[in-house]
Amino acid sequence: MNSINKITRNFLNITKFANNKPIATCKFSIHDNSTFIHNIYVNKEFRNKKIGSTLLQEVEQYSARKNIENISLVAHQVSNDSLIDFYKKNGYYQTNDKINYYDDGETTYDLIKMIKRL
Ligand SMILES: CC(C)(COP(=O)(O)OP(=O)(O)OC[C@H]1O[C@@H](n2cnc3c(N)ncnc32)[C@H](O)[C@@H]1OP(=O)(O)O)[C@@H](O)C(=O)NCCC(=O)NCCS
Numbered sequence: 001m002n003s004i005n006k007i008t009r010n011f012l013n014i015t016k017f018a019n020n021k022p023i024a025t026c027k028f029s030i031h032d033n034s035t036f037i038h039n040i041y042v043n044k045e046f047r048n049k050k051i052g053s054t055l056l057q058e059v060e061q062y063s064a065r066k067n068i069e070n071i072s073l074v075a076h077q078v079s080n081d082s083l084i085d086f087y088k089k090n091g092y093y094q095t096n097d098k099i100n101y102y103d104d105g106e107t108t109y110d111l112i113k114m115i116k117r118l
Pocket residue numbers: 038039040041042043046047048049050051052053054080082083085086089
C-alpha cells in the first residue's frame with residue numbers, strides 16, 4: 001500500500017505500509033520549479049530492499065508530472081558518509097555548496113547540498 005498526502009499546499013508526504021503499519025516515509029515540498037526533500041526514512045528491518053530508492057523515484061515521478069525542473073536535498077556528511085552514496089546511486093550529485101549551518105566551537109556539521117535535474 002502506498003499513499004501521497006498533502007500536508008499543506010506545498011508540503012507532501014509519501015508513506016508506505018506493510019500489514020497496515022507504516023514502514024517508510026518521505027516528506028518533500030515544492031516551491032516554484034523545485035522540489036526539496038526534507039527527510040526520508042525506512043524502518044530498519046525493511047532497509048536495503050530498494051524501498052528508499054523507490055520513494056525517491058516516486059517523488060521524482062510526482063515532480064515530473066508537475067513540470068518541476070530539479071530536486072534537491074541537504075545531507076549530513078560527517079555522521080553518515082554512506083548516505084551520500086545512497087543519493088549518488090539514485091542520480092543525485094553533490095553541488096559545490098558546502099553549508100556549515102552550525103558551528104558551536106566543538107562540532108562543525110558539514111551539510112552537503114545534492115541535486116538531481118529531471
Ligand atoms: C537512507 C535510507 C532511507 C535508505 O533506504 P533503503 O530502503 O535502505 O535504501 P535502498 O534499499 O533503496 O538502497 C540501498 C543502497 O543504498 C545504500 N544505503 C542506503 N542507505 C544507506 C545508509 N544510511 N548507509 C549506508 N548505505 C546506505 C546501500 O548500501 C545500498 O546500496 P546497494 O544498492 O549498492 O546495495 C535508510 O537507510 C534510512 O532510513 N536511513 C535512516 C534515516 C536517514 O538517514 N535518512 C536520511 C536523512 S533524512
